[in-house]
């Protein structure tokens with residue numbers, strides 16, 4: 001079993017402002033710079049990417065960065081609220097006041113993160129995010145809404161979404177770390193330091209959240225009887241294809257529509273760009289980039305220790321069971 005920090009240790013850390021995510025206040029974004037490493041954008045994995053001009057790749061990168069922020073916001077606002085709030089009443093959680101406190105702190109921190117990322121997107125592109133509109137690319141599709149709704153409803157019985165939550169929290173940390181370690185991108189020059197600074201700051205709270213996720217996974221899925229664990233594993237694997245398959249109505253294609261709107265000289269290539277995004281469904285390098293041991297070592301260790309996830313590699317291309 002992985003040794004998680006105790007709820008008391010987590011609470012102690014979260015009371016130290018040095019170890020907590022703080023608002024970056026008003027920041028200045030340089031629109032001549034890329035926002036995210038190129039390998040965190042979808043088209044990077046397709047041959048079409050190299051055929052785009054510098055300014056097209058740059059704008060695509062920036063729009064993709066906004067989309068990534070929206071994705072993190074979606075998790076913080078929807079999944080965490082719906083999953084963690086009801087989990088406080090779980091029979092193995094409710095009598096542990098220190099753990100309840102860690103959960104409540106985490107929910108509160110995620111509400112703040114949502115505001116920080118919404119503000120970042122608005123600073124980058126006030127035209128795309130007018131006051132009152134935080135989402136442009138990630139208006140949640142019906143199936144995701146249904147999944148989040150089900151996750152909340154079932155949270156006390158089936159906590160499979162906790163695996164997903166842990167994977168996403170850990171991968172947001174990997175993105176921030178990669179931005180710090182390799183500020184220079186492959187073809188677009190140095191990342192915008194202000195954009196990166198919000199992600200680096202975000203990492204502080206997420207490092208603690210990973211432990212809350214771990215404790216909750218052990219207490220809910222881990223401590224349940226075999227049949228329930230099997231059902232959790234099946235639901236998790238079923239949920240994955242919805243996450244790893246880009247669709248015409250999905251946020252990746254919405255980024256293409258926006259790119260072409262802003263750069264109409266690409267109109268003739270719009271269908272080609274959309275096809276490239278949709279082709280990622282069966283693109284091994286792209287699929288491996290979503291879930292892999294480098295960006296989510298702790299989550300993968302949790303998967304390794306879960307016997308019901310022995311065939312996870314069938315649905316998750318980057319999973320190398322150990």
Ligand SMILES: [Fe+2]
Pocket residue numbers: 076109110113202206
């Ligand atoms: Fe967060």
Ligand SMILES: [Fe+2]
Pocket residue numbers: 110169205206209
């Ligand atoms: Fe988090």
